[in-house]
Amino acid sequence: MATDFRNKLQAEGLKVTPQRVAIFEAILRLNNHPTAEDIIAFIKTNHPNISVGTVYKVLDIFVEKKLIQKVKTEKDVMRYDPFLSNHHHLYCANTERIEDYEDEKLNQLIAEYFKKNKIKNFKIQDITLQITGKFSSQNKSKK
Amino acid sequence: MATDFRNKLQAEGLKVTPQRVAIFEAILRLNNHPTAEDIIAFIKTNHPNISVGTVYKVLDIFVEKKLIQKVKTEKDVMRYDPFLSNHHHLYCANTERIEDYEDEKLNQLIAEYFKKNKIKNFKIQDITLQITGKFSSQNKSKK
DNA sequence: GTTGTAAAGATAATGATTCTTATTTAGGAA
DNA sequence: TTCCTAAATAAGAATCATTATCTTTACAAC
Numbered sequence: 001m002a003t004d005f006r007n008k009l010q011a012e013g014l015k016v017t018p019q020r021v022a023i024f025e026a027i028l029r030l031n032n033h034p035t036a037e038d039i040i041a042f043i044k045t046n047h048p049n050i051s052v053g054t055v056y057k058v059l060d061i062f063v064e065k066k067l068i069q070k071v072k073t074e075k076d077v078m079r080y081d082p083f084l085s086n087h088h089h090l091y092c093a094n095t096e097r098i099e100d101y102e103d104e105k106l107n108q109l110i111a112e113y114f115k116k117n118k119i120k121n122f123k124i125q126d127i128t129l130q131i132t133g134k135f136s137s138q139n140k141s142k143k
Numbered sequence: 144m145a146t147d148f149r150n151k152l153q154a155e156g157l158k159v160t161p162q163r164v165a166i167f168e169a170i171l172r173l174n175n176h177p178t179a180e181d182i183i184a185f186i187k188t189n190h191p192n193i194s195v196g197t198v199y200k201v202l203d204i205f206v207e208k209k210l211i212q213k214v215k216t217e218k219d220v221m222r223y224d225p226f227l228s229n230h231h232h233l234y235c236a237n238t239e240r241i242e243d244y245e246d247e248k249l250n251q252l253i254a255e256y257f258k259k260n261k262i263k264n265f266k267i268q269d270i271t272l273q274i275t276g277k278f279s280s281q282n283k284s285k286k
Numbered sequence: 287g288t289t290g291t292a293a294a295g296a297t298a299a300t301g302a303t304t305c306t307t308a309t310t311t312a313g314g315a316a
Numbered sequence: 317t318t319c320c321t322a323a324a325t326a327a328g329a330a331t332c333a334t335t336a337t338c339t340t341t342a343c344a345a346c
Contacts, residue, residue, distance in 0.1 A: 014292090014293095015292065015293070015342090015343090017292095017293065017294080017342090019293080019294065020293090035333090036333075036334080037333080049294095049295075050294085050295085051294060051295040051296065051297090052295095052296090052297095052333095052334090053294080053295075053296080053297085053334090053335075053336085053337095054293080054294050054295070056333090056334060056335070057293085057294085057335090058293095058294095060335095070217040071217075072215035072216055072217050072273060073215055074213040074214075074215055074221075076219050076220075076221065076302075076303070076332095076333075077219075077332095077333065077334095078217075078219065078333085078334085090262065090265055093268055099265075101262065103260075105260070106256060106260070109252065109256055110253075110272075113249060113252060117246075117248070117249070119233065119244065119274070121278055121279045121280055122233055122242075122274075122276055122277070122278055122279065123276045123277045123279065124274055124275075124276040125236055125275050125276040125277070126274075126275040126276070127272055127273070127274050127275075128272070128273045128275075129253075129270055129271070129272055129273075130215060130270070130271045130272075130273060131262070131265075131267055131269075131270050132267075132268050132269040132270075132271075133265055133266045133267040133268040133269070134265070134266045134268070135264055135265055136264040136265065136266065137264055157323090157324095158311085158312050158313070158322095158323065158324065159312080159313095160311075160312070160323095160324065160325080162324080162325070163324090178302090179302080179303080180302080192325095192326075193325085193326085194325060194326040194327065194328090195302095195303090195326095195327090195328095196303090196304075196305080196306095196325080196326075196327080196328085197324080197325055197326070199302090199303060199304070200304090200324085200325085201324090201325095219301095219302075219333075219334070220301095220302065220303095221302085221303085
């Protein structure tokens, strides 16, 4: 997994630096779709000299190279998701909590639907559900 | 429709001001999910003295009172949608274009699916699809 | 070692959004 | 209609996430 990350960086001709490793690990550990601020705070404990600009730049690169993705929200702060497989998001209606939701059966159902029911003048590349609601426990589920 | 808007404001105990009317009309006219900036630019032609802060405050109030909704995007600029019925969004992969997509049959399909397949520890309130892809014509469809 | 280049650090700049304060206005009551 | 008052607006300062700039560092190629 960590190796996977290194390989992917190198495949793109990008250097594997301690900062990049730390940022990627931070996103994995902070598994609730962290903001840049969350990531910086997390990294600062082990890596006090990291620069804010570096974090943003590295995040942009990761997104561009599809190592992570940005999560769409109604807030003006960006959030990041290290998870790349086709999945959906559960948004808490009351808090900032966002969880990933995987459901292959649902994906197939939707894919089949759109195979039969094309959208006029639009070629679908990706479909993601935003599911808003309430978590029954406030505690974050452990992975 | 305009009356509807006035009534809704008054029902909430809010005053019907020229600014609020202008902002609401702007969002309706600029029917591609405008940013605050778009709205300000549009209004400035007829209403040159409107204040930027007012526009933001009024937009917040509209969202809070559910007269409009914010559209989730991966960008740090907020966009607004005057359309309230349950609908989805088509995001252009290359441009900033966002279109509404209504599909009652799809909504039912998904609703049925989740009736049978509950999400553990989560109570669904709303489901919106983010459909990313490419429009076959660059021209905005006329309503 | 020197050179070249990508990356990181530090910090200034930007720009969307929010806040503050004084002034104006909508809309109800007199 | 006029008056009153809370609510709303205007103007501009402040905030804060993000971006840009410029310098320094790391490291590979020569």
